[in-house]
Amino acid sequence: MNFEELKAKDKQYIANTYARFDVWIQSGKNAACRDESGKEYIDFGSGIGVNVLGYCNPGWVEAVTKQLSALQHTSNLYYTEPAVALAEKLCKATGYRKVFFANSGAEANEGMIKAARKYSFDRYGEGRSTIISLQNSFHGRTVTTLSATGQDHYHEFFFPFTGGFVFAPMNDIEALKASADETTCAVMVELIQGEGGVMAADVEFIQQVRKFCDERDLLLLIDEVQTGVGHTGHFLASEAFGVKGDITSLAKGLGGGLPIGAVLLSEKTESVLSYGDHGSTFGANPVVCAGANYVVDQILQKGFLEEVQKKGLYIRDKLSQLEAVEELSGLGLMIGILPKEKKAGELANECLKQGLLILTAKNKLRMLPPLTISYEEIDRGLAVLESVLK
Template sequence: MRSKQEYIDKSEENIYKTYNRFPVVFHHGEGVSLYDTDGNQYLDFAAGIAVMGLGYHDKEFDDALKSQVDQLLHTSNLFYNVPVVEAGERLLKVSQMDKVFFTNSGTEAIEGALKIARRYAYNKDHSHDHEIIAMNHSFHGRSLGALSVTGNDKYQEPFKPLIPGIKFADFNDLESVKAQVNEKTCAIIMETVQGEGGIYPATEEFLKGIRALCDEHDMLLILDEIQCGMGRTGVMFAWQRYGVKPDVMTTAKALGNGVPIGAFLASGKAATAMAPGDHGTTYGGNPFVTAAAAKVLELFENRNIVEHVKEIGEYLWEKVEELASKYPVITEHRGVGLIQGIEFSIPVAPIVEKAIFQEKLVIISAGANIIRLVPPLVIEKEHVDAMILKLESVLKTCE
């Protein structure tokens, strides 16, 4: 095996430089821990950005992937396959939606959702001037379509002009949304819990108001559940906490537990908007990735992951509140379940770095002054306690 620095140097030489990576080379994982090439153990409270819901090296999950490798990896969408049917059935059951299309990523799921909205509106009047309302401080992905509905100019500026017909309103401000609606508006897209924007859950009043607005004007409601879905808020999908059903939703991340897969799902009138030939993918929904998704969904049900998240999420909330009461540098605490944000009065980059390198605690930020806690959904109270001790050790150096 090469040394850590050799891996880093070769990566810097060969891999396109679009990330500023921490100088850590991870080698393997076990449960909720990661291990680097030097043998150091890290407590993981990032889960690969909310991806590793079942943690690392889950035997049942790994065995399912090994079994599928021995059977069939890919056939294309010109044919049917067994795992995609099983994954589709399971995902529709827990989401209460009507149709699903499997993609390779969350960004691609957003692209599909936007196409459904445009196609739905086109079917009604055959015009091409429809508009979509998105939210400020949102994040939906890096492709041009997803970037167009991402309410952050920092990400957008170098790639303009983006797709036309996008307007922005303020999250949790219903009047600002209403002000953008006109006869051309065909959809409203939003995260049920804003992730990159700082861990802001939608208020019940706002989400129900958006649903009513869409119903009134025959617009589609698109909910992005890529980060906040798959059990992370203590229900399978965050919108289920509100009793508000979207016309279209997107999911990814924990759906594959590390295997690249996403999906967009449609319900009711949106489920019949697209026709054969309107969308496609070479790899999306192939036997390998859908075998992973089917197993994830099976294990979520068998192990009652959602109830576990409720319990541990409440415990995490209590412990972070205790921490916040001791350190004035913590100014706010938001979130639900196992997606929580800790806002600071100072930049959090030094805190994140010290946590990783000094305490071997993997945490990530959401903006300049917010630490985002999105651990594997299988963490226990002992892991919460360990995280708090490590984070407090860092905070003592910030006083």
């Protein structure tokens, strides 16, 4: 099949929900991938923050294939070792107490929302279930996570949406407090709004939210689907903000390229979900967990996250010298680039032609490269970006 035939069949047989870039990716190694003609691209997007160890990391491939040959799946009615090992690792790395495994970011957030509402129901009974979410947030594509998303255009067509979400502006603690009432049970935040344009919350604001939650026994729900698992140079971005959530959701990078979501439950919330309250056929799949164990082991190795921070600073330093860059945002290797004049979408398409895959978010270019990207790969990608920005 040639590329034109592939595109035609894609259009014919796959629901047309994605505006794809004009490229057919066939293989990859670390931060570089190839199309059907053999042309190489540096990938600054890592499949939207997923391939944290790059394409086809040999250790990860070995961990996954070894598990695949032993046991590909069994139901959650039985014990398996990879999920237990992963849960233990995540708890020890983050200070959370228990993990519920799901298959995606939206599912992890669904679990987080359910756990928050159940916590409140168990303590206070009915009528205390409203969650304050932030304007401009993004929490997923299921009906409930769309409802939790603070952007109006996600609240079209799919009525009726799940009730019980109100929205407060980021970085305005008084407005957030004013949006709380006796029905409120939780506050849900992204510490850096990824899809919303790589917009970091102020540390002080997040700490004030934490304090407010403690005063009212509201749960702080932190969506670390995009910020978690190393991209900010910390295992959890919350470490950089000096707070711990009552529940945190993870997904994307955790599996290193296989679908996983995780709900991290703290001391306060660890016992909220009990038999029958929640479940998932594929959640805690042994192959996916074997890959995730490898990812977490690598990221927690001494010096790994410091190296992520150094690479982040290196990239920021180079980008900040470019005349065509108006502003940089984000943390570590989660980077937003506001171009001075040109449109982000047009720039991303031009980058593609010149051999660079880069993401956009609102009016910005967005980088979420693999954490293992080499300096040589960074320089090659930045050279393209620089010439396109000019």
